[in-house]
Amino acid sequence: MKKFLAIFVTTFITSHLSYLTLQAQPVYDIIKQKPAYASCNYDTYPDSIPDNLTPAPQGKQPFYISHYGRHGSRYINRRSGYDIPYKMMVQANEVEELTALGKQVLEEMNLILEDSEDRWGDLTSLGKRQQRQIARRMISRFPEVFADSVCVSAISTTVPRCIMSMEAFIVELVQCNPHLNITMDASKRDQWYMNHQDPVLRKSELDSVAQKAYDTYSDSRLGNSRLMEMLFKNPDIVKELVEESFFNYYLMKMGLFQLNTHYSIRSCIRELFTTDDLYRMWQIDNALWYLQYGFCPLNGGNYPYSQRHLLRRIIEDADSCISLQHPTAQLRFGHETVLLPLVCLIGINGFDLKTTNLDEIEEKGWWCSSVFPMGSNLQFIFYRSDPQDKDVLFKVLLNEQEAILPIRTDCAPYYHWKDFRRYCLKKLEKYK
Secondary structure (H helix, E strand, O other): OHHHHHHHHHHHHHHHHHHHHHHOOOHHHHHHHOHHHHHHHHOOOOOOOOOOOOOOOOOOEEEEEEEEEEOOOEOOOOOHHHHHHHHHHHHHHHOOOEOHHHHHHHHHHHHHHHHHOOOOOOEOHHHHHHHHHHHHHHHHHOHHHHOOOOEEEEEEOOOHHHHHHHHHHHHHHHHHOOOOEEEEEEOHHHHHHHOOOOHHHHHOOOOHHHHHHHHHHHHOOOOOHHHHHHHEOOOOOHHHOOOHHHHHHHHHHHHHHHHHOOOOOOOOOHHHOOHHHHHHHHHHHHHHHHHHHOOOHHHOOOHHHHHHHHHHHHHHHHHHHHOOOOOEEEEEEEOHHHHHHHHHHHOHHHOOOOOOOHHHHHHOOOOHHHOOOOOOEEEEEEEEOOOOOOOOEEEEEEOOEEOOOOOOOOEOOEEEHHHHHHHHHHHHHHOO
16 A cells, blocks of 8 residues: 555656646746747647657557547637727827837738738638648557547537638548548537537626726736837827727737738737737736636636536547447547636646636646647547456647646556546536
């Protein structure tokens, strides 16, 4: 018994230290190296992923993959996100209050709008490439799951960018192995678990208590007087036309978002903002995502349960596939508003954090940008020695990197499926 406890403590501490090492670099430094990180769910997926996976336990090999992935990089969903700063700039220009730099920024904004028109929400060429790269790494890392004529099922929400992401992913798998037996589907019938947005929980996500806490947290981080002086001849005069806080926030978003499109040339908009500016915007966004999608006690702390149907389905599908004699894979394609609360619900990498102090979320590693960039994904990789092996192990990859679960294990980063299954079902039973 003492030997088992020693093994557990060692593996548990080692796995947590590994995650803490990843989190050791401050967000500020990450943004300094990669400004797009500040845009949270608008961030681009990494171009490359370290090939540093822990070898499979002795005698075990992968036989099943369960996956939920966000669509790849896209155009912004609707023009309104751009119209907020754009209309302010147009009005200032009409009264001749733009500086020379301001006119250059307005010109770039016009080019961005021209490029984006009638493409709102569309998957970009970068988004397709991200999916192909993820698929190629998956089949390269776990060839046993995709050998010969293995059955692979893929399902998407009914949103076109998700369907196209699924298609790009599958095309790459077929190129790697033309013998795969693949089925694809996208139907309203599956939206109850693939893209469930709980209306009851949605009503409480930003109630008066949460809103007050958010306003207190964000007020000191809004605005940018330096930006106003750079773009407007008389900042005090244009205050009637330009709301500084909104303008600063949405112009930053506009500049960073272009990294997802083919219109990602050198941008005078992005060059307007310092690392300090971007970092403050990230803090504001990160706090809002926590309030809306995390286990935040300020609004009842239940929103992650919006993905209870998906988690149950993942468990049921896994139980079914474990009983099969042959390998298989199930691929699901959806949205970040599903992926983030699912990660919180399971408690991956400490994202089940509960705190009423918004200053603590950054300190404790609740960084939404690390969960849901464009193309983000959650992979459950299952292992066994043979179809009769009852001790099925699995590990979780968040964005293709080994993750930590809030349950005990004697073989981290691998976990016993029966333990995880029991943990999740018990957690789900508590929610009424």
